[in-house]
Amino acid sequence: MNKAKLTSVKILEDLYKRFKAKTVNTKMTLQKLTNRSIDLYLTDDTYKNKLETYDNLTISGSNL
Numbered sequence: 001m002n003k004a005k006l007t008s009v010k011i012l013e014d015l016y017k018r019f020k021a022k023t024v025n026t027k028m029t030l031q032k033l034t035n036r037s038i039d040l041y042l043t044d045d046t047y048k049n050k051l052e053t054y055d056n057l058t059i060s061g062s063n064l
Helices: 014-022 028-045 045-053
Strands: none
Touching: 014 028, 028 045
16 A cells, blocks of 8 residues: 655635535545545646646635
8 A cells, every 4th residue: 555645735715615515425535636636637738737727716825
C-alpha cells in the first residue's frame, strides 16, 4: 500500500458544503477526489490545462 502524506489545505467553505451535500449518499470523499484529481493533473494534459485556466471562483485572500 502507498504511504499517505498528511497535509492541511484551506477549502472555500461554500464549495465544501456543496461537495458534502452532493456526496452525502455516495462513496466519494474529499480524500478520493483529491488523490484522483492530482493523478489526473499529473497524467492528463487536457485535465491539467482545464484546471490551470479555470477562473470561475471568487477571488479572496487565498491562492485559488
